[in-house]
Amino acid sequence: MSDQETKAIRLQAKRSQNREHSVPLYLTSSFMFDDAEQARAVFADEEEGSIYSRYSNPNVDELLEKVCYLEHAEDGFAFASGMGAVFASLAALLQSGDHVLACRAVFGSTHQLLTNILPKWGITHSYADANKPEEWESLITPATKLILIETPSNPGLELIDLEWLCALKQKYNLILVVDNCFATPVLQTPIDYGADLVVHSATKYFDGQGRVLGGMAVGSKELIAPIRYFARHTGPALSAFNAWILSKSLETLTLRVEKHCENALQLAQALEGNATLEAVRYPFLPSFPQYALAKKQMRLGGGIITITVKGGYEAARQFIDHLQLVSITSNLGDTRTIATHPASTTHSKLTEAERQATGITPGLVRISVGLESINDIIQDITQALGKVQV
Incomplete structure (x- = not known):
């Protein structure tokens, strides 16, 4: 973990002309352009740059860079809460008619999402017991698109063998989403086993002091692209202030x-x-x-x-x-x-x-x-x- 410890402290947004040691807060709703052509180029993704803090912000970008590094992910998006990350990820990756296979032991709001909210759009689910690996494969249907798990689970601390589950999801070409909130990347990095997406309630150990809400979804660029599109146009973005707090918290x-x-x-x-x-x-x-x-x-x-x-x-x-x-x-x-x-x-x-x-x-x-x-x-x-x- 030594390299991760260093990166969690030393990765930071580019310093301004003021040469600050601690990254400042970027409390701005929008960002300026030098001229009309630069505005056009940034909006067209021909030039990098921030546009609007619902899309991106230097404080949020710094936090994302750290979490992606810690979780061995390529890309990510930061949300106003952990459930914002879970919902946006599922909503962006699933279509009407899709089926989700989930571990039975999930957070209460995740259960409500699966049982009472997603079914309104024709998305169904099945629960599998963590201690009954033999039943998981039998619950996979032609409509199954995604596997969603917590390990350890909330609150029962049930574990799921990531090596075994990643082999199963690969066999059926499914997306594996792992809620890594309880373990954090300090204790396990699911992407190393083959998980496709990792979600976090950053409110918990990432903050660590009960101050702010936040959520993260990190994974491959291919999977984050539709999540970013969904989140940018539905608005569950993390605030710059909360991102600044969370980035500082990751240092410890x-x-x-x-x-x-x-x-x-x-x-x-x-x-x-x-x-x-x-x-x-x-x-x-x-x-x-x-x-x-x-x-x-x-x-x-x-x-x-x-x-x-x-x-x-x-x-x-x-x-x-x-x-x-x-x-x-x-x-x-x-x-x-x-x-x-x-x-x-x-x-x-x-x-x-x-x-x-x-x-x-x-x-x-x-x-x-x-x-x-x-x-x-x-x-x-x-x-x-x-x-x-x-």
Whole structure:
């Protein structure tokens, strides 16, 4: 990762005549031309240059250059949010009559997109279980155009073997889109396995401090071209200010993610065997069902653990309510440790059957492990667990 660390810090927009060390903010809606001929040439793509910040902006361009480098991608587009990146990518690449094969465990809004929004335009989907690789191929139809996955998944941390899945998508000439939000390019680079497109909620680990929203889609020039066309004319572009924040945040991404992983592993180890818990899940715990795959595919185990509190929702509620240090919010990837109850918040719009199918039980709590002292994190969570009465 040493070269990536350097590039995340040193790649930056061209300096102005002021010779600034830190790239300035380009808070402008449009850009000027020297004359009418230059305006014509830039609009005709005969000359490079910014036109309008909905199309491109130096701050956004700098961020894209960094993310493309980190993810080993050729090109990309930056969006106002992670779901903006997911929707625009699917809308740009799919046509009425197309079919999407997705992993069953997806983010709640991605589920809503697949089940309630895309069907309005005649786009259908099927879900496959991450732990049942034999069923994936049987769900591919002549209409299947694209595979969409999260690995690790939100919130259950299910993994999908990227090497195996890339071979499958190549066999059927499908587009593979990987949501790499939980892992970040610090832990895995799906394009190296053969993935075609990588999407991110940059709101999470890319920012890392819960300040701004952002989304990214990066991949081959061929795939990004229709996504860029769609996004330019529908308007979900990332603001220059948010791009500036995110680009600065990437300078510390590796340091932060490695510390998140270190703290998460120590917390998971400390909680294993806790009498109040039914289960502790973390990819780099030997007890994790896909531990071997995690070690093969990821450089470290990530910053998220899940715990299942004995006693269902009431017990989980008591645990969350007794937290003193840990934040109660729906975000993740923050410097501050966060506890979320998916069944009643981020995945509450799923039916009970849909939640059960993805392992989202009433007692499940997702913990995004922050950068505080690990001793303080462990102390707060264990004291809260100790006050659960069911």
